Amino acid sequence: MTKMLTDARSIRIKGRSFLAVVLAPDLPFDDWLVRLDDLAARSAGFFLGRPVVLDVSDLPIDRTQLKELITELAGRNVNIMGIEGGRPSILGPGMPPALKGGRPVSDEAVAKEPIIELRNSEPKPSVPEARPTLQSIVIREPVRSGQSVIFPEGDVTIIGSVASGAEIIAGGSIHIYGTLRGRAMAGSLGNASARIFCRKLEAELLAIDGIYKMADDMAPGLRGHSVQLWLEGDSIMAEKLI
Amino acid sequence: MGKVIVVTSGKGGVGKTTSTAALGAALAQRNERVVVVDFDVGLRNLDLVMGAERRVVYDLINVIQGEAKLTQALIRDKRLETLFLLPASQTRDKDNLTPEGVERVITELKRVFDWVICDSPAGIESGATLAMRHADMAVVVTNPEVSSVRDSDRIIGLLDSKTMKAERGERMEKHLLLTRYDANRAERGDMLKVEDVLEILSIPLIGIIPESMDVLRASNIGSPVTLADARSAPAMAYFEAARRLAGEVLPITIPGEKRGIFGKIFARRAA
Ligand SMILES: Nc1ncnc2c1ncn2[C@@H]1O[C@H](COP(=O)(O)OP(=O)(O)OP(=O)(O)O)[C@@H](O)[C@H]1O
Numbered sequence: 001m002t003k004m005l006t007d008a009r010s011i012r013i014k015g016r017s018f019l020a021v022v023l024a025p026d027l028p029f030d031d032w033l034v035r036l037d038d039l040a041a042r043s044a045g046f047f048l049g050r051p052v053v054l055d056v057s058d059l060p061i062d063r064t065q066l067k068e069l070i071t072e073l074a075g076r077n078v079n080i081m082g083i084e085g086g087r088p089s090i091l092g093p094g095m096p097p098a099l100k101g102g103r104p105v106s107d108e109a110v111a112k113e114p115i116i117e118l119r120n121s122e123p124k125p126s127v128p129e130a131r132p133t134l135q136s137i138v139i140r141e142p143v144r145s146g147q148s149v150i151f152p153e154g155d156v157t158i159i160g161s162v163a164s165g166a167e168i169i170a171g172g173s174i175h176i177y178g179t180l181r182g183r184a185m186a187g188s189l190g191n192a193s194a195r196i197f198c199r200k201l202e203a204e205l206l207a208i209d210g211i212y213k214m215a216d217d218m219a220p221g222l223r224g225h226s227v228q229l230w231l232e233g234d235s236i237m238a239e240k241l242i
Numbered sequence: 243m244g245k246v247i248v249v250t251s252g253k254g255g256v257g258k259t260t261s262t263a264a265l266g267a268a269l270a271q272r273n274e275r276v277v278v279v280d281f282d283v284g285l286r287n288l289d290l291v292m293g294a295e296r297r298v299v300y301d302l303i304n305v306i307q308g309e310a311k312l313t314q315a316l317i318r319d320k321r322l323e324t325l326f327l328l329p330a331s332q333t334r335d336k337d338n339l340t341p342e343g344v345e346r347v348i349t350e351l352k353r354v355f356d357w358v359i360c361d362s363p364a365g366i367e368s369g370a371t372l373a374m375r376h377a378d379m380a381v382v383v384t385n386p387e388v389s390s391v392r393d394s395d396r397i398i399g400l401l402d403s404k405t406m407k408a409e410r411g412e413r414m415e416k417h418l419l420l421t422r423y424d425a426n427r428a429e430r431g432d433m434l435k436v437e438d439v440l441e442i443l444s445i446p447l448i449g450i451i452p453e454s455m456d457v458l459r460a461s462n463i464g465s466p467v468t469l470a471d472a473r474s475a476p477a478m479a480y481f482e483a484a485r486r487l488a489g490e491v492l493p494i495t496i497p498g499e500k501r502g503i504f505g506k507i508f509a510r511r512a513a
């Protein structure tokens with residue numbers, strides 16, 4: 001049989017952007033992995049099923065070390081979808097692909113790649129300018145366990161509570177007119193001026209611009225209160241709202 | 243057209259099957275035509291609680307696969323004329339529960355019965371999502387403890403997204419049924435408070451069923467508690483819940499708080 005090659009349709013190639021978690025390990029890896037395990041233990045399932053990008057820029061490591069790290073992570077169910085900032089000499093076949101330009105540069109950029117950063121201590125040397133956040137969405141019902149609201153474009157307002165096991169990820173600020181029991185991550189595209197407001201704080205995890213705080217790290221006096229949170233340098237600050 | 247209710251919870255063992263049977267028998271005692279449908283393929287239970295296990299010939303899967311007619315599979319209750327059971331299969335694979343088949347069966351049942359009550363399996367897998375798929379309203383069965391409440395919250399999210407009603411942009415009517423409520427443990431603070439559960443789940447409450455030996459006794463003799471012992475505390479709570487499902491507005495009583503509002507007023511006067 002001869003194949004008909006008369007089909008005039010062209011192949012469609014589509015671009016899509018995804019929200020990924022970026023892990024930026026530091027040396028020695030053993031210590032970093034201990035901290036990662038600690039975070040994973042306290043935020044059950046945080047990495048499960050999520051695209052994770054490994055940022056290895058400025059790390060003086062060779063290919064073997066990187067391979068070992070990827071194996072260690074795979075053993076923790078953290079699967080790496082790409083590597084950012086890796087010198088070509090340490091990448092190779094059988095490794096996740098190299099990724100570039102992980103930040104939205106401007107609105108004309110072809111491939112926008114909104115990325116949440118998850119970092120514990122030092123900020124990255126190159127702090128990108130925050131984009132002005134212009135948009136906002138309002139959700140008029142409770143966010144249930146297992147649901148995620150992801151809105152990299154701007155502010156998220158929830159009229160209702162955010163359940164344990166639910167999460168809100170916003171490029172801008174997060175306003176919750178209800179109890180925050182799940183996770184809230186504001187300024188997820190690198191916006192250090194984003195804030196989190198909630199009527200009653202019972203959160204499992206809070207993050208602003210990649211700096212995070214777990215339930216256990218929060219001052220006990222804040223629990224159950226109406227609270228706002230913001231970033232000062234590398235610390236999440238909080239105060240009660242009356 | 244009848245109303246389709248799914249009895250669901252996420253978490254296992256909280257009292258879905260007990261509640262399906264009790265609510266079904268309570269509604270049938272109002273002379274409404276009721277069918278209770280077991281969606282728990284492979285782990286069927288509803289036939290036992292209804293006392294019909296020895297009368298099962300055909301089941302839901304047989305009907306879906308076209309091996310039996312619906313009328314052949316329906317089992318009429320021995321005590322109540324208007325109460326029927328559509329049993330689940332204990333032996334067949336649950337993959338035989340197809341979306342098209344379920345839709346066909348539910349549509350047929352709705353034509354004949356006033357109430358089609360679907361007993362959902364635990365979990366959030368296909369059995370549970372198929373049981374809720376065609377529901378008009380949901381009874382969310384929850385125990386007053388943290389894990390049950392969180393699972394119910396997850397199920398409410400699915401009810402609002404994975405059902406036909408949700409996909410048509412309509413609102414699924416959801417009712418909270420708090421079961422296995424232990425007044426003594428509530429007193430000691432070992433259980434979540436009713437108001438806390440309500441605050442977390444924010445759906446209307448249709449009843450609080452006390453933890454009670456009467457439920458176990460009823461299921462041991464193969465009878466819904468609302469038939470076995472209609473005067474028992476759990477049965478009375480189920481009867482009230484059934485009336486609320488049918489649209490009546492009744493004040494809710496919390497088991498163990500015998501002094502109603504009057505008791506409180508008098509107590510204060512005496513003090
Ligand atoms: N109010 C109650 N008081 C005492 N025992 C109860 C009560 N409600 C349910 N039970 C008991 O709890 C057990 C589980 O109940 P049931 O089978 O109805 O739960 P289920 O949610 O259908 O479970 P599954 O998820 O396995 O289908 C049974 O032994 C039942 O008799």
Ligand SMILES: [Mg+2]
Nearest residue numbers: 258259282287
């Ligand atoms: Mg059951």
